[in-house]
Amino acid sequence: MEQARYQEIAIDIAHAIMMGEYREGVKIHGRSTLAGRYNVSPETIRRAIAILQNVGVVMVNQGVGITVTSKAMAEKFVKSFNQKGEIQVFLEDLKSLMDIRRENDLKIESHLNKLQGYADRIMSRWLDVGEIVIGRTSPAIGKTLKELKVRERTGTTIVAVVRDGFEQFSPEAGFILREQDVLLAAGSPEGQEMLQQLIL
Known part of the structure; x- marks a missing residue:
């Protein structure tokens, strides 16, 4: 990670x-x-x-x-990151054990897979921010964020729209998208892939 x-x-x-x-x-x-x-x-x-x-x-x-x-939210954010670091150390220790005892440690492998998924979900929720550029053929051109139902359909949040080099943070639901707008979206990798399919 x-x-x-x-x-x-x-x-x-x-x-x-x-x-x-x-x-x-x-x-x-x-x-x-x-x-x-x-x-x-x-x-x-x-x-x-x-x-x-x-x-x-x-x-x-x-x-x-x-x-x-x-x-308070800054403290919560930093604490969450520290917890993710502890999880990552634990994951690396378990991987070393599996290299030595893979044949006999099926329970450890199952635990590792579950823990990896948990760590990935936390990482995605806090830190994943992707960019999507609206192309000239995008069906999103001329539509509002409300009309596209981005959050409902993809689970992502549009935290900003960059237009002509200027950032519009926390755009309202009535914000109308244009060609070459750059969307900053926070969410899981799966949600961002769904958003790309919706926009592109």
Whole structure:
């Protein structure tokens, strides 16, 4: 379960909020400043902030910027990540045992498979953010998010729409999609695949 750079940055910012570096109601540095701080592209920062907004840690408003909304949610987010790290260590130990005793340890193998599925579900819920570009032949052009019933049909959440280089975070149900819009969707890999089929 290799971790993407934008996921690492989201966890680092949440930890900073938890430790009091950023307080509730205070504006965090702009994406360009954060990109320089972490030595990554603004696109990577945008994904990290989308994660934090999706779990209620920050809020993004056009013309205002990124504002911390909940220290408690930041603590919950970091705690959940730490639990996933513990699960991953346990998984690696079990795999080593299976290499030595595979023929006699069928119960361990069953336990490993169940634990792997549990870890994947947690990882998907918190950290998976994908991008989908609306092409010129997309049936979604001219339709609203409400009409498409994205959440009901795919289980994903559209956390932002990028249009002409500008991000529209938490778009309303009446937001009308256009060609070349970039959707930032949070959800499981299966849900994002269903969303691609719906959009493309």
